[in-house]
Amino acid sequence: MSSHQLPAPRSAPARPGQAVRVSGLVKEFATGTRALDGVDLEISAGETVVLLGANGSGKSTLLKCLTRLVEPTEGTLHLLGRDVRAAGRAELSGLRREVGVVFQHINLVDQLSVLTNVVHGALGREHSPRTWFAMTARAELREEAMEALGRVGLAHVAGRRAEQLSGGQRQRVAVARMLMQRPRMVLADEPVAALDPRAGRAVMDLLWEIAEERRLTLVCTLHQLPLARDYARRVVALRAGRVELDADIAVLADTELDGLYAAEREDEGLAGDLGTRTAAHRATGAHREAVDA
């Protein structure tokens, strides 16, 4: 542990039905950048949340801290009912298996077939050590992978090499691979940033439909406000490592959403308005719909 990392304080366990419970989360990188500066956030199991905020506001760092891909500096962190900061290596690996990730940069293995890439999504589920080749040969996994490819509308490209696919198809294959993990929760970090509008919407449709079908908790960072309008219900916005807004998007004016991307020097007035709005929503509980897992 580096000198600026404090031990995790003991905290009350997460409530049943709660997927994420973050309190006072701080991440200070070795460079001195305080990417997260006291984030408090609760997400119910089965809830979908869109994370907004300007470049550098801390969205990716927050997602990475949730599974300790980035080690938090301070604060408490519960995910799927477990104390993430107290988790040992085995518990953390188990937790990561339950969390599917979809990133902007799609890391398929180009030289392998689409089907093989999808089969490899089951790697984390395998308890006995197996080689990739042995796994790929297993009929039941290939069948399940074909079903996952069917779910994302790409069964017809199963035999092609991944390098032959378009960006939109690759991202849908990444979703199929993530399904093989049988996750309880999905973290999507700008999943459509590199895609054209039509392909982007196809991927967003898939993520939202799958989350609903399987009652998955979904946390998705986005930069495109029109997409946030069309898909989000609850939005959480970060600014400079803090939660600036946590509200039902339906009640937010376009100017309020645009304001999240305003230059720092314009922050004062807008932050005041948004803070008030956030507090009002918290008070009524209107921003959150609990769905028991």
Ligand SMILES: Nc1ncnc2c1ncn2[C@@H]1O[C@H](COP(=O)(O)OP(=O)(O)OP(=O)(O)O)[C@@H](O)[C@H]1O
């Ligand atoms: N590994 C790192 N080392 C040092 N600083 C980092 C590291 N990763 C991120 N940062 C810094 O932390 C801050 C938050 O970055 P982060 O990537 O979380 O923001 P973001 O909201 O996801 O941005 P974007 O929308 O551009 O992806 C930025 O100032 C960034 O430069």
